[in-house]
Structure formats: C-alpha cells, structure tokens
Amino acid sequence: MNDAREVICRPLQNRALWFLVGLGAAGAGVATVRMAYWGAFVDVWVFVGLTAAVVGVACLHGATARVSADARGLHNRTLLRRWSMPWHNIADLRVYMQYGRNQEIRRVSVVLRDGRKRRLSLPMSGSVDDRPDFDAKLDALRALHRRHGAPESSHLPVISYRTAGRGSAVSLGLCVLLLAGAGLAALFVPIAESEKQAWRSATPCTARTPAAERGECLTTVPAVIERIEVGSGKQRSWVYFADDEPLDRLSVSREGARGFQPGDSVELTVWRREVREITGEHHVWREHFPGAGDIAVVAAACALAAGYPGAKVLLRRRGRRLPDDEVLPSALPFAGALVGTALWLLPLSFLHPMTVLDSPVTVAWAATGSLATLGLFAWAWRATRIRTPETAAATGATRESPGEDVFLAARFLESTDYNPNGFGTHIVLGGGPPAVTPHSGPGRFAAKPIPVERLAVKDVRRVRGSDGDAVPRGWHIAELDDAGTPVRLAAAPADLTRITRELDRSATPEP
Structure with a gap:
C-alpha cells in the first residue's frame, strides 16, 4: 500500500451505518405521522421515533465521510463540509489520540505550514481489531506525503493528553468555572451568616407584632401527620398533613421523617413564610441553616480544586517550546501542594470564615499556613521542571558498587530474545553481566543476559507520545541499535545514564 498512487478511506462499518440511517428515517416518519394525524406530541412512539432520527442523522454524517489522497494532495469530505489541501502546504501528519470509555480512539491530524491543524474524519481506529487497517492507511498517506511533499519530521508524532501539543482549552475552562464558583460561594458567606443569626435570634410573634414584621418572628401552627414517606438513597423524604392543613406536605431529612408516626399531633414553626421546625411529643425536626x-469551606474547596487544572495550563505554558509530541511532567506535585494547603485552609475557613484578622491566633495560623503553601508550591515547581537528556547526563549519579547487584527500574519497550513479551521490569548491574529481570531482586532468578556486544546507543531523548502511556512521564528513552533492529529502553534519567554507560563499558573489550 505504500506504493499506491491513490489512497481512499471509507468507514469500516459502512453497511451498519446505512442501516441505522434507514432506521432513523423510519423513526422520523413514525414520529411525523403520530404528530400530524393523531396529534400525539407527547407519546412513546414520538419519543422513540425522534431518538432514532437523531441517531440516524449522526450515522449519516459518519456514512458519508470520505478521505482520499493522490498526487495533488489530501481531500476530506463530510456531510456538511469539503476541503482539499496540496501536499506542499502540509508540514506533517500526526496521530491524534482521544480517550473514550474503555477505549483508545486514534485519528489523523494534519499540520499545515502556517501552524494550523486540521483533523481528518478518516481513517479512525477505536479498537485493537481495526488498528492494522488504520496503520496501513496512515503509512500509505505518509508515503504519498514523502513522495509529493516535504515532511518536517521523519518519525510519526503521536499527540495524546500527556504531550505538549495537546490544547489546554478544557483545563482552562474548568479552572475558570471553578474559580467563578468559588467567587460566587464567597459572596454568599455573609448572607448565610446573617440568615443563620436571624433565625437564632427570632422570637415568637405576639398580638402587638405588626403584620409587616410577622415574617421575622416565629409563628406556631398545630397540625396532624397523615402519613410518612421515607426516601431511599438520594430520594427526598416527605411528611404529609391531615386535611392539607396548614400545607399538603413538607420535605424533611430521612432521620427527621423516621422520628414521626402517622396520627402524631405536632406544632409547626413558621419563619419567613416557611415551615422551619416540626415539634412532636417525642421528636423534633429543624431545618438546617448552612x-x-x-x-466558606465550599468556596475554599472550589478555589483549591481550580488549582489542579490551572497547574496543567501552567505546565503546558512552561513546555511551549517543546516538540508537540514530547510528554510533559505530571501535575501531581501541584496536587500534593494543594492537598497540603487544604489541611490548614479548610479548617480555618470553617472555624473563622469572617474573623481571620480578629485574633492573633488566626493571623499566625494563616501566616504559617501561607508560608507552608509557598514552600510546597516551590517544591512542586522544581519537581516538574523539564529535564533534558544532556542535563541528566551531566548531573546523573554513578553510584558504582563493584561486585554487588544493583536493580534499576527500567524496561525495553520492544519484545526481544532477552525481553520476551516485554516481561522485564528491571535491569540488574554490578555482580555480573547486565541482565533483564521481571523483579526488583534480590537474586538473578529468571534473569536474561543482555547481549551488550550487539547493542549500540544511538540517542537519548525525552518521552514521546508514541512511547505509550505505560512509560512514566519523568523517564527518558534511549534509542538503541540491536544488530540493525531499533530498540527503545526506558528508565529514570539518572538510572538510564548509568545503564547506558554500563552497556558501553561492557561492550568495549578490555585491553
């Protein structure tokens, strides 16, 4: 397929899509007939028909999608849009990975010379079964690009949620929404406190209380409970009153509903035209006033939660000069700093929401916590720094231990005779020849010696999206030549430096 002069991509399940399109058309017809001739706008057949019609439209969009490529360029056609692009305007072809529910969706992304990106509707892979067809079509597209264009890179960039080329719009939007929620909650802090204090200070109404002020005092009304409905799970519990007096029913907590029995005579306390309390002979229910x-805890929690997507945006901004397919450091250190901040901020917000500056104790509490937070974020900033292979090689520790086995977490990403089916998780050095082991020691049980005489280190680089999600973000990749076969070795930067030095030393015969 790499020698093909034209590549055509169509949906793999084309017949199934057209069947669903026909089913959607039938559903639309049923819904139209029911509404036009029977006047049944709220009907189960109308609902089913409209649902089938929506599904049919979505399937029609997929069934009519078509991508073709020839010597002139790429041609993308969908139900609503068509566009073409000559090869000389295309800088690169990439794999764009999306993550659905228990599946990995791969699509092809086109990078133009001016930096803009467009995603092809096809080919697309959503499972292991259709991956070979996706890879074959992508190889054919790249072959045409090399023949008629000028690709900027020889390797295939893979863009995933971990790489620098992924957009940060979702994280930025989530951060803004959480900060807006925090601000909105903060505005209600004095309002909630004022209402709670007003409830606590309310007194019973008297005959002299003016009618205009009766909403601010307490009025008691007798009632008889007719029946009780105790909700299960997240359902609401209800108390029903006899003769619908003074109201039909009232929503209460589950514990409050269980404390009453049908036929109980109770008193209802009304404040601000709402029933706030039910008093019985053996049980009292009161409405909870936040x-x-x-x-304040809700506001602080929202602000802290906004810090994590904000940290992701910051890391992408920090790695803006990296190649698009290089993996960024994890934002988990910032999550740890946010958790550490929550340990002192949330209790302070709960106990002193409006009086932080009124006491030396709370001022010291806030100042000490702020200093701790500053230290945690400084640590997180340092922990997420981008380490290049050159820096790691210059600062990497050697930790030589002659005669003793040292197990280093590392793995070959390809299956080889010394790493069959990718079983190795560690490499052992020191007490013998370098070997791959499926454990962290002690002992060389099940170890397979590495043929160091066949291996040559070609390059050391940072992790890319094509290396897979199983490789930790902070590791580096050594590209090796195994007697003409490319092999990748992944390990932490300092450990990888030590392993490559040991491989070079073992491969060099002693004089």
Missing part, C-alpha cells in the same frame, strides 16, 4: 463556615 452557616458562614459551611459556605
């Missing part, structure tokens, strides 16, 4: 501390 205080300023509760709302």
Whole structure:
C-alpha cells in the first residue's frame, strides 16, 4: 500500500451505518405521522421515533465521510463540509489520540505550514481489531506525503493528553468555572451568616407584632401527620398533613421523617413564610441553616480544586517550546501542594470564615499556613521542571558498587530474545553481566543476559507520545541499535545514564 498512487478511506462499518440511517428515517416518519394525524406530541412512539432520527442523522454524517489522497494532495469530505489541501502546504501528519470509555480512539491530524491543524474524519481506529487497517492507511498517506511533499519530521508524532501539543482549552475552562464558583460561594458567606443569626435570634410573634414584621418572628401552627414517606438513597423524604392543613406536605431529612408516626399531633414553626421546625411529643425536626463556615469551606474547596487544572495550563505554558509530541511532567506535585494547603485552609475557613484578622491566633495560623503553601508550591515547581537528556547526563549519579547487584527500574519497550513479551521490569548491574529481570531482586532468578556486544546507543531523548502511556512521564528513552533492529529502553534519567554507560563499558573489550 505504500506504493499506491491513490489512497481512499471509507468507514469500516459502512453497511451498519446505512442501516441505522434507514432506521432513523423510519423513526422520523413514525414520529411525523403520530404528530400530524393523531396529534400525539407527547407519546412513546414520538419519543422513540425522534431518538432514532437523531441517531440516524449522526450515522449519516459518519456514512458519508470520505478521505482520499493522490498526487495533488489530501481531500476530506463530510456531510456538511469539503476541503482539499496540496501536499506542499502540509508540514506533517500526526496521530491524534482521544480517550473514550474503555477505549483508545486514534485519528489523523494534519499540520499545515502556517501552524494550523486540521483533523481528518478518516481513517479512525477505536479498537485493537481495526488498528492494522488504520496503520496501513496512515503509512500509505505518509508515503504519498514523502513522495509529493516535504515532511518536517521523519518519525510519526503521536499527540495524546500527556504531550505538549495537546490544547489546554478544557483545563482552562474548568479552572475558570471553578474559580467563578468559588467567587460566587464567597459572596454568599455573609448572607448565610446573617440568615443563620436571624433565625437564632427570632422570637415568637405576639398580638402587638405588626403584620409587616410577622415574617421575622416565629409563628406556631398545630397540625396532624397523615402519613410518612421515607426516601431511599438520594430520594427526598416527605411528611404529609391531615386535611392539607396548614400545607399538603413538607420535605424533611430521612432521620427527621423516621422520628414521626402517622396520627402524631405536632406544632409547626413558621419563619419567613416557611415551615422551619416540626415539634412532636417525642421528636423534633429543624431545618438546617448552612452557616458562614459551611459556605466558606465550599468556596475554599472550589478555589483549591481550580488549582489542579490551572497547574496543567501552567505546565503546558512552561513546555511551549517543546516538540508537540514530547510528554510533559505530571501535575501531581501541584496536587500534593494543594492537598497540603487544604489541611490548614479548610479548617480555618470553617472555624473563622469572617474573623481571620480578629485574633492573633488566626493571623499566625494563616501566616504559617501561607508560608507552608509557598514552600510546597516551590517544591512542586522544581519537581516538574523539564529535564533534558544532556542535563541528566551531566548531573546523573554513578553510584558504582563493584561486585554487588544493583536493580534499576527500567524496561525495553520492544519484545526481544532477552525481553520476551516485554516481561522485564528491571535491569540488574554490578555482580555480573547486565541482565533483564521481571523483579526488583534480590537474586538473578529468571534473569536474561543482555547481549551488550550487539547493542549500540544511538540517542537519548525525552518521552514521546508514541512511547505509550505505560512509560512514566519523568523517564527518558534511549534509542538503541540491536544488530540493525531499533530498540527503545526506558528508565529514570539518572538510572538510564548509568545503564547506558554500563552497556558501553561492557561492550568495549578490555585491553
């Protein structure tokens, strides 16, 4: 297929898609007939028909998609849009990975000379079964690009959620929404505290209380409970009153509903035209008023939660000069800093939501916590720095231990005779020839010696999207030549430096 002069990509399940399109058309017809001739706008057949019609439209979009490539360039056609692009305007072809529910979706992304990106509707892979067809079509497209264009890179960039080329719009939007929620909750802190204090200070109404002020005092009304509905799970619990007096029913907590029995005579306490309390002979239910501390904790929690997507945006901004397919450091150190901040900020927000500056104790609490947070974020900033292979090689520790086995976490990413089926998780050095082991020691049980005489280190680089999600973000990759076969070895930067030095030393015969 690499020698093909034209490549045509169509949906793999084309017949199934057209069947669903026909089913959707039939559903639309049923819904139209039911609404036009029977006047049944709210009907189960109308609902089923409209649902089938929506599914049919979506399948029609997929069934009519077509991507072709020839000597002139790429041609992408969908139901609503068509576009073509000559090869000389295309800088690169990439694999764009999306993650669905228990599946990995791969699509082809086109990078233009001016930096813009377009995603092809086909080919697309959503499972292991259709991966060979996807790879074959992609290889054919890249062959045409090399023949009629000028690709910027010889390797195939893979863009995933871990790489620098992935956009940060979702993280930025989530950060903004959480910060907006935090600000909105903070606005309600004084309002909640004022309402709670007003409830606590409310007094019973008297005959002298003006009618305009009766909403601010407490009024008691007798009632008889007719029946109780205790909700299960997240369902609401209800108390029903006899003769619908003074109201039909009232939503209460599950524990509150279980404390009453049908036929109980109770008193209802009304405040601000709402029933706030039910008092019986053996049980009392009161409406919960969230205080300023509760709302302040919500505001602080939203602000802290916004820090994690904000850290992702910061890391992508920090790695903006990296190649698009290189993996960025993890934002987990910033998550740790946020958790450490929550340990002192949330209790302070709950206990002193509006009086932080009123006491030397709370001022010291806030100042000490702020300094701790500053230290945690400084540590997180350093932990997420981007380490290049040159820096790792210059600062890598040697830790020579002659005669003793040292097990280093490392793995070959390809299956070889010394790493069959990718079983190796560690490389052992020191007490014998370098070997691959499926464990971290002690002992060389099941170890397979590495043929160091066949291996030659070609390059050391950072992790790319094509290396897979199983490789930790902070590791580096050594590209080796195994008697003409390319092999990749992944390990932490310092450990990889030590392993490659040991491989070079073992491969060099002693004089």
